[in-house]
Amino acid sequence: MVLFGGAQAAVGTALVARLGWLAVAENDKYQLMSENNRVQLIVVPPRRGWMVDRYGKPIAINRSDFRVDIIPQQLKNPEQTLKLLAQLMKLDADDMDRILKDLKQGRGFQPVQVAESVPYEDYAAVTVRLPELPGVQATRGFSRYYPTGPAVAHLVGYVGTPTAEDYEKTKDPLYLTPGFKIGKQGLERTLEPYLRGTPGAQRIEVTASGRLVKELDPKPDRSGQTVQLTIDAGLQEYAARRMGPESGALVAIDVESGDMLAFVSMPAFDPNDFSRGIGQTEWKMLSQNDHLPLLNKVAQGLYPSGSTIKPAMALGFLKLGVDPEHRVYCPGGYQIGNRYFRCDAAHGSMDLHSAIERSCNTYFWATGLRTDPQQTTDMVKYLGYGEEFDLPLVTQRYGTMPNPEWLKKKYHREWQGYDSANTSIGQGYVLINPMQLAVMPGRIASGKLIQPRLLMGKPRPPIPPLDIDPRHLDYVRKAMTSVVNDHGTAVGSKLPLDGVQMAGKTGTAQVFRLGERGHQSNWTLRDHALFIAFAPADKPRYAIGCIIEHGGFGASAAAPIVRDTMTYFFDQQKAWAALAPLEKQWGGSLAERNDSQLAQFKAAARANPA
């Protein structure tokens, strides 16, 4: 009896102790768990920071658009609702599958996206029927918009919905929020930390089944920073359009500061389409195009420099004490060892100035063989060829500027005469990148060791002068001026302006085989056309490097594009006037041509759905 009562008392004491343990000793822990139950956060994605050009003109902005979401917990009759939505918004089977999947995985209070960038008519249609669609939300959101579209495609890249892997890596609930996009390519990707901003949150009290009870004080979002680029948006668009149907790259820089003013790779995709989520057909069209619209040729393209190397090479010769007045006779070719190298023409007696002006290979072969290849190539490298730049690019390929030491390491052989010869005219192992194509003339023009820049906000360290005799620089600048303005290879590309002269150098890089120049019917076998330039010739401010893939002679394909782009700096009206007839001939502006191309491809895809 006593034992029994005692046992009951013991159990009672144990229960009180347990109660005390839970409610008092572990109170903090359970209080937190209770709060976690009660309060749920709905992440409000921050507005992405803008990208503007050097004058504040928008390059990447946010456009308000319409979007339709479903709040799963408020959904009354899922099947009927989805059916009606599909009908109103013309959703296809793929969309429906995705929505159903999202609804199944979702948490009651977190919206599931039906569609974004909804056309106004569909948005209106849904809005009108909202009373019949409990749980459906038609709201205004924001989507990324690039006013100049393809012109900035490779510069800014595009944004997109985070992938499952992106989420796995960060576990950030923001990544699951409908409408949230992250930078996928280009500056959108590399500047992500600046552009993203801080998400806000709507704090709500919800029941276990996800029903909203009341809204608590929200945490406002902070939109991302505006990033100012060194790009001149107007110039960028002009250059992109001026390239027309060609495949190539153009880079313009400010020779005093290194600011990149244009960063154009053509042809290009429309980043607006990509940010919206690109269709299968459009993707197929872009990936099948032999002009590689998906490749950023500015950052990743590598080409033989061709004769554009000659001004730099000439500075190397001068540094080694080559007398610029010394003459070399060009009979139309040159014998090195047991091989005869052909020049473009029989130039006759050449000094350094005329050899640059007329792009005489014989002179450079002969002088290259007379000088120390290590030192001449060092000079070329010093001026930018083969140099990697500190730029916010996703990937940057910087090519090769060969020299005897490099050759030994890489191919385990000694530097030969023909290596000197090839390198002197920018062939052989020489591979350069379009950015280097602008930096090199920029450095020669300003006499400063400029570094290309893309972000205005970055600190500007003092730029050291080039360690080159100013008289040598002056000599080469004069020779380059003659290329365009006297009897040179690019006299057809004189600037159509009074008092402003352009200095430049043509280049033609062999793709196929040395010695088989001239017209090739097969586009992919034609030579690359290159042109480097700066202007004004007497007081340089801007430098441009341009490569047109398989464009044939540099003078005919690349130089006119550079001429018109350079004209844009000094007289925009004249530049646009030059472009108008060309665009008419090509069949419309860049955007128009992109659209018609897609339409054609889609029609073809529909005709034979293979």
Add this chain to the structure above:
Amino acid sequence: MISSAIIPQPLARLPWRLLFLIMGIAMIGLLTLYSAAGGSVNPWALKQAFIFLVFLTVAVGMSWIRESSVKNVSFPLYAVILLMLILVEMLGFVGKGAQRWLDVGPIRIQPSEFMKPAIVLVLARFYSLLPPADIKKWRAIWPAALLLGVPAGLILIQPDLGTAVMVILIGASVMFVAGLPWWLFAGAFLAVATAAPIAYTLMHDYQRQRVLIFLNPEADPLGAGYHITQSKIAIGSGGLFGKGYLQGSQSHLDYLPEGHTDFVFSTMVEEWGFAGGLVLILCFAMVIRWGMKVSANAKTRFAQLTAAGLSATIFFYVAINLMMVMGLAPVVGVPLPLVSYGGSAVMTVMLCIGLLMALERQQRTGSGISTLRMPA
């Protein structure tokens, strides 16, 4: 006892201390049900108040029953309830699937519920018939084991693990108090411990699930362990004095399942804290102590055993429920009497209270008839 010239004698002679405790517990229950309904007397509090008052009246009425009458109906009552259990089992067999109740017109009778006091009465009767000298003999054990084992087995296969366990524990309590040797219970405990793994394999899936969850509720907090986890959160977040009346987020936002029935204690503690829980536990302790005192003061063996068994019934209700909601026992579906919403537990407990009051009255008066005495 309250004595006053104004209050009529029969009323004044009721055990008011006990009745106040019972009404206090029921009041806590009603307040909690009002809160659990989001601050409304519907759908639970009002109905529960009605049920409570009905059974309170029944219990008070029962306090005039004579011990001899109780003694006499013990075996017939037991037999009738056993028959009903068998009937339930057969109906369940015919009607496919488990059934625990009989529909008698508008009333739904759950025989296993009646079996709790009935097992106390029948065992008390059995031991009161047994000569005290025989208590250590084999014949003191097997009839009792049979009387207990048959209904317990029937309830277990219903299946209703919670009630079966309670019936066994109540029966064992009576046998223990009757003076069976302690090693018998130790042996039974050992047998259960060894048989548990075998029983586990015979269990229904949902029962197995409950055992597993009890052993490790955090393994799947959003799935099967949800009940226990949420109950612990509700109790733990209450702190010393609770979140305040009608302020419990766990129960009001439906995170706590069954917050008005089995987990009503969690609802209460969330709002009233450790202090509130302690008061409720103390109230129950005093009720049980009152019952045990009735047992201790009993003049007959039958009364002694009955009072101890009925007190044990209340004790096991409270203890199993509290252990369950605080994560010390698996969730077996035992409500907190007088506090949880529902009629069955109120009925059983009030029957126990009624019988206890009857026994107590006779201790005071020496007979089943209330004799007139001058107020002191």
